[in-house]
Amino acid sequence: MSDADLANLSDKLMLTTVVMYVVALAAYAVDLGFGRRRAAAEAREKSEAKVLVGAAGAAADDPATAEAGDEAADEGERPQVDWVRLAVFMSVLGWAAHLGVMVSRGLAASRWPWGNMYEFLTAIAFAAVTAFLVVMYRYKARFLGAFVMLAAVIALGVANIWLYDSVGPVTPALNSYWIAIHVSAAIVATGAFTVAGAATILYLLKARAESRGTAADGGVLARIPSAESLDRLAMRVTMFAFPIWTAAIVMGAIWADQAWGRYWGWDPKEVWSFVTWIIYAAYLHARATAGWKGRKAAVLSLIAFAALMFNFFGVNYMFSGLHSYA
Amino acid sequence: MTDYQGTETTDTTGAATGTADTADTADASGTRAPAARQAPGETPRPAGIGPLGWLRWAWRQLTTMRTALILLFLVALGAVPGSILPQRGQAPEQVAAYLEDHKTAGPWLDRLSMFDVFAAPWFAAIYILLFVSLAGCVVPRAFQHYRSMRARPPAAPRNLGRLPQSAKYETDASPEDVLAEARKVLRGRRFRVDVAGGAASAEKGYLGETGNLLFHVSLLALLFALGLGNLFGYQGNVLLTEGKTFANSLSLYDQFTPGRAFEDGELAPFTLTLDDFKAEYETEGDKRGQATAFNADIRYRSGPDAAEKPYDLRINHPLNVGGAKVYLLGHGYAPVFTVRDAEGDIAFQDSVPFLEMEPRNLTSEGVIKVPDAQPDQLAFYGILWPTAMASQDGKQIVSGFPAPLRPVVTITSFKGDIGLDSGTPQSVYKLEGLGETLHPVKDGQKLLEPGETFDVPGGGSITFDGLRQYVTLSVNRDPGRIPALVAAILAVLGVAASFMVRRRRVWVRASAAEGGRTVVEVGGLTLGNPTPEFDEIVTALRGPQHEPGDGPDDESHQGPDEGPGSESESESEPDADRGSGPATEPKE
Structure with missing residues (x-):
């Protein structure tokens, strides 16, 4: 791929990332607003979180299979939409796309992809989402999802609307x-x-x-x-x-x-x-x-x-x- | 403070240890904060205590955490104007301009040192108080920590079962063997172990407090290193045009800032010559014109008798010479002119550094002063376009690229008295006395390309011979540089250690029971949340023969299908407990 193609790919992946984060944000928010009451959910949470992260981790490699598996699990267990699953799935997928944004941009410019404000803010949003995923996995802090996703979406929005800069040397x-x-x-x-x-x-x-x-x-x-x-x-x-x-x-x-x-x-x-x-x-x-x-x-x-x-x-x-x- | 972190654990400790002496040991061993940093309310108010008492009271106030917090906040607050207002240390010309624009507020701000915030007496007062407060806390703590590291691990509490982590089992081994084994296992895990009164006490994780102290002491050291640099160092800027040589001497600097204790003789006697300066620019795409690399080819001698060596001076690649460092800071154009006076004699021939007017395409301006011209002194104001082209509307000349692809200079001529004879120092970038002693020459404007000559109406001529480049260099010596680096690295290591290593205690008690068997109790206490280490220790003590489910001697109330790692019911799921375990808190 030429540098221009890579730069183009980076911009496309950025759009993908934002869309996925918005969906994840909505799903986390719905879960927070209308999900099962915490006390009732507590008992199941641990095993569930593990399953979810496992499934979502695989999803990064092979979205189609994981998605199918996810849906099957959904149907088997409960008829209604499982917002948590959707949220975690979308945020991990978005995270992978986000990683792609930075890797392709770094390759296009042949340097570390944080040479200007656009790239820097993109990387900070990535770090925040990463930190959230780690915290969610370790401390079951799923409730933070809506807030961190909101921050990430705002950061990426600002980066794209006001700070966007084409690929170039530092x-x-x-x-x-x-x-x-x-x-x-x-x-x-x-x-x-x-x-x-x-x-x-x-x-x-x-x-x-x-x-x-x-x-x-x-x-x-x-x-x-x-x-x-x-x-x-x-x-x-x-x-x-x-x-x-x-x-x-x-x-x-x-x-x-x-x-x-x-x-x-x-x-x-x-x-x-x-x-x-x-x-x-x-x-x-x-x-x-x-x-x-x-x-x-x-x-x-x-x-x-x-x-x-x-x-x-x-x-x-x-x-x-x-x-x-x- | 550095208690068993968090109220709930403190309570646990109190309840679990049961005996007063253990709680005291915990105090003495430095896990509790020194009295000096206890909550402010605990400091007694002075009443008829005399001057010494007042001093002691003031000292105690200064070393309270509340005072430290306020001082920290004040340092942060005090630094803010340093970023909002221009500062003399960074941009003296902006300070002058600010004072010019703000006739009323300016002088008042100046009186409050607002243009020298980081050298201001009030700022120094805040940070010195802060560091005194810090020293007042850290030094006693260091002694206490030293003592606790040498003290024996605290004796086992009466009821080990009430500690946050505990386990109990029976074995056929004798109590002595159990304790010997415990000593071996715990030693193997680098615990300090003390066996007395039928129980083994073990403690480790002193590195946390050590790191904490190291962090604070390093900050003190960093402050001293900064002071060292300010006192004995120097910093100077110099402009050097291609083909010219700079000798490290005070008179050749354009700007020089010595430290307070600096002496002239300390300048390293090096010389350096700029052979060639190359700037590379992006030539295509929407980043066209962006600089990508600057290289200055220089030759230098570290002393008058030293051999000459070449060096490739770049940004991020400074030159070390004679204890000083030379940095490439900036660059610009220096057109070369030859000026002949009305009598036809060469009155001036040299390169003239021009200052950039806009950073993008390096349109630059400068002045040529010719005091030797006869009969009238000549002066010229010039604008250089490195790549001259017509502007969009076709009415003006602009520079289209920062590299000198088509350099053009426009010259405006002046005649009269330049004003140098009076002895008043002048800027080399500015003409003085315009309209008073120095008058524009009628029809004295001309565009020149390299090699072209302009005959000034009324006598004299100026030739634009060509273009050279200059670099601006910063030369400095800072004896505090290495100490500051060492202190900063130690501070980072210290803070990381203090957050990562927690003090852990383990007690093992073995007592004889009926039938020749031995009851073994194990208890664990960790600053912050429990670690899986405890379970590993218990597993190691019980030995490999204790597979899950083979325990008629197993007195714990768990099902046989649970592993030996889950003896303690409160800790049966360490993972699940992470979110709700007591927090690890910093030890100030």
């Missing part, structure tokens, strides 16, 4: 092996922070409902886990992301020392990475401090996430700095 400053290390770490950390952010928002909603005693009244909040486990999930994902974010900043400094002649120069991107890091550090400390645990810590985590988002969008479009590659 500026000489980005032409370094550090792009594979520094930017990848930033992408992975941002994706994980996104999942933690979704869990934190849910935690705040659920905690409020619990304190008002309305948590069991039904509705979406009745179908998500307790505030305590949401808090714990957010914490765990943040604890995974924080060292990676630290490493991303350190590796960025090493690269800056190679490219610009100083390892730290308070460039706007550096300032905001630092601010983000500091606030996440404050969150991790607050989480372990009496009187700050819970709501206050959660708010800190959201402020940190806002700083992270501002670092991505605000810094690149509002300030001029060395990171303005868009």
Whole structure:
């Protein structure tokens, strides 16, 4: 395939990904809104989740067979649509297409596919979906699906509508092996922070409902886990992301020392990475401090996430700095 | 804080250990936060305690977690204006322009150091307080951790069955043999083991706290490394045109920032010559004109007597010479001109660096000052189009490509006094006294291609001889560079270790029962959620002969078809429990 064909394929796969994510988003949302009550579902969840991920994993390789198998299982068990299955199936399939978007684009440009804002945001969305799939598998956090898928669809929408850039070479400053290390770490950390952010928002909603005693009244909040486990999930994902974010900043400094002649120069991107890091550090400390645990810590985590988002969008479009590659 | 993480586990510990002395041991062994970082409410208010008491109170306040949190938040908040307002360290010209545009607010912001945020006294005050607070917490904790690493593992609680993980079985081996075996198995898993009073106590996972301390200490070290660089380093920028040589001396820098303790004699005596600069651009597609590579072929000598060596200087590929580093920062065009005065003598012949007016196709501007021209001084303002072409509407000249495919210069001539004789320093990129001492020459404008000459009306001429390129180089030395790198790497390793390694304790008690058999109780306690390791230990202790279902001596209440790995009922499904187990929390 020529580079142009690969670039074309990448753009087509992007459309496929978005469509699949939208379907997955709808299915997760329907499951959250009208699915079986959590208490009743709990008993079956574990085995089900395993079966699902297994089926969906196979689906990435051979969609037709897996789909058939899936349908057969559906018919055998229950007549009505199994929204969870559909959602997981579509998100794993979308994830595979998403991977294809990045691989084909990287091949078309003969470089790492995160050289501009479009590619970077695409990769962050991919990392967020990946983090969600991992969290769903390990902690049964299926309820996060609707929220993470929503974030992914918005991110991909923004990337395609406002940030789209055709395949091309990177500026000489980005032409370094550090792009594979520094930017990848930033992408992975941002994706994980996104999942933690979704869990934190849910935690705040659920905690409020619990304190008002309305948590069991039904509705979406009745179908998500307790505030305590949401808090714990957010914490765990943040604890995974924080060292990676630290490493991303350190590796960025090493690269800056190679490219610009100083390892730290308070460039706007550096300032905001630092601010983000500091606030996440404050969150991790607050989480372990009496009187700050819970709501206050959660708010800190959201402020940190806002700083992270501002670092991505605000810094690149509002300030001029060395990171303005868009 | 660094308790047995999370309230529910703390309760479990309390209930499970039962004996007060075990709880105390847990405290002493450093799993609990130091008193200095307990919740603020626990700090007693001062009342008639004298100056020393006040100092102690202030110190305790400073080292509380609440203060640390506030300081962290203030550092983040304080950094924000540094990204919104222009900063002297990064863009002094933008600061000047900002002050020019904001006559009222500007000076006030300046007084608050808003244009030097990261060198501001108030910013320094925040981070120094933060680091003092950090040291005040970390240093005592380091001693405590050292002691707990040398202390014996805490004695077994009375009722092992009430620990988060526990198992119980009977065996034919004697209690001594069981404990010896336990010691061997646990040692094999790198536990520290202590056997006393019919029970083995084992503990491991000190690396978590070690990593935590390492992380915080590394941050302190990083701060010192930054200070080291600021104090003893230097940084300078220099513009070098093809064919010219730069010697590392203060007077040849266009801009130079020494560290506070820097001395002139410390400049490494190297020289470097720029032979050729090549820029490559994308020539096709919608990315046409985008730069893809910059290469500067240079030759350098590390000292006056050293051999000359070639080097390929690129972005991301700096040159190390004499303890300093040389970076390629930018590039531009330097057209070469020959100016003759009205008497026909060559008054000027050199390359003149032009500054880019737009980054895309490198339309550039510059001035030529000819103070030696007789009888009147001459000056020219020029605009260079590397690839000249007509604009869309056909009325203007624009540059269509950044490479010099068809370079054209337009020249505007001036005559009079340039103003250099007064001794006031001038920018080499700007004409001064326009309309006052320096007057435009009538019909003094002309487009020139390489090799063409323009006869200035009223005497004199200017020849556009050709085009050279220049590079801007940054030269710096930073003695804090390597210490900072080491500190940063240790910080990353430290934080990763502190999040990944958890302290684990295992107790094994063996007591004689009727019929010569021995009852073995095993209990496990882990910071954060339980690990499958415990089950592996129990399996190893019971030995391979205990296959599922062969257990008349098996006192656990599970069906025979369940494996030996599921002794404890609360832990029968470790996977399922992950979502609801106690959280692993950071140890500040």
